[in-house]
Amino acid sequence: MEQTILIVEDDSSVRETLADLIETIGYKYTTAKDGVDGLIMIRNHRPSLIISDIMRPRMDGLEMLKEIKSDPQLCTIPVILLTARVESESRILGFENGADAYVTKPFNLKELSYQISNLLTLKENLIKEIIELESGTDPEWGFMLKLHEILDENIEKASLDYIASALDMSKSGLQKKLKKYTNAPFQDYVRGFKLSKARSLLKSGKANVSEAAYKSGFRSVSHFTRSFKDEFGYPPSKLIA
Numbered sequence: 001m002e003q004t005i006l007i008v009e010d011d012s013s014v015r016e017t018l019a020d021l022i023e024t025i026g027y028k029y030t031t032a033k034d035g036v037d038g039l040i041m042i043r044n045h046r047p048s049l050i051i052s053d054i055m056r057p058r059m060d061g062l063e064m065l066k067e068i069k070s071d072p073q074l075c076t077i078p079v080i081l082l083t084a085r086v087e088s089e090s091r092i093l094g095f096e097n098g099a100d101a102y103v104t105k106p107f108n109l110k111e112l113s114y115q116i117s118n119l120l121t122l123k124e125n126l127i128k129e130i131i132e133l134e135s136g137t138d139p140e141w142g143f144m145l146k147l148h149e150i151l152d153e154n155i156e157k158a159s160l161d162y163i164a165s166a167l168d169m170s171k172s173g174l175q176k177k178l179k180k181y182t183n184a185p186f187q188d189y190v191r192g193f194k195l196s197k198a199r200s201l202l203k204s205g206k207a208n209v210s211e212a213a214y215k216s217g218f219r220s221v222s223h224f225t226r227s228f229k230d231e232f233g234y235p236p237s238k239l240i241a
Helices: 012-024 035-045 061-069 088-096 109-137 139-153 160-166 171-182 186-204 209-215 221-232
Strands: 004-008 028-032 049-053 079-083 101-104
Touching: 004 012, 004 035, 012 028, 012 109, 028 035, 035 049, 035 061, 049 061, 049 109, 061 079, 061 088, 079 109, 088 101, 101 109, 139 160, 139 171, 139 186, 160 171, 160 186, 171 186, 186 209, 186 221, 209 221
Parallel strands: 004 028, 004 049, 049 079, 079 101
Antiparallel strands: none
């Protein structure tokens, strides 16, 4: 499938320069003038890569980046940020919010072309690896994928009895296989899965502490808070903006 790059830039001359570069290196492109329109295009058309200016009217590049990287359906799209700023703080903010690359204006076209090609090649290789693993040739991957699907859909009742039954395995068989593949006892693995799910909910801004606790299978907010701090070294409230 032909790859398409979305340019989100309010300066028409910069948009034209980027469009010419993208055509020269063999990709299709679409454009948007600001982050609001850009986000609509991203959600409707799923571009292969996004090049976005930071300083823009309506929704700036960092706001749009946060929306993209907090959405499970969009977060794998590589994002290159463009900016006239040279301060390290601006670059750090971009990387903190999930930027895949950063180019300062006036940008070097050859450097930017390599950034684009490298990110798209990396994405293609990762997709190929996932397809190969999901083909069923790797028994460990198949087992872990099914386990995670069951845990995610039934996190509130993730007991050893329930999960073993859902996997059509004996309790001892499940424990042995999980120990073999992860070197973790069942209860420890499930606890880690719940906490990781809670952290993702908190980081996405889709849940407060109590909601994250219950949605990830904890019955007590205080127990969740203690477990979270033990696991990650900071309280869950730290992830609330």
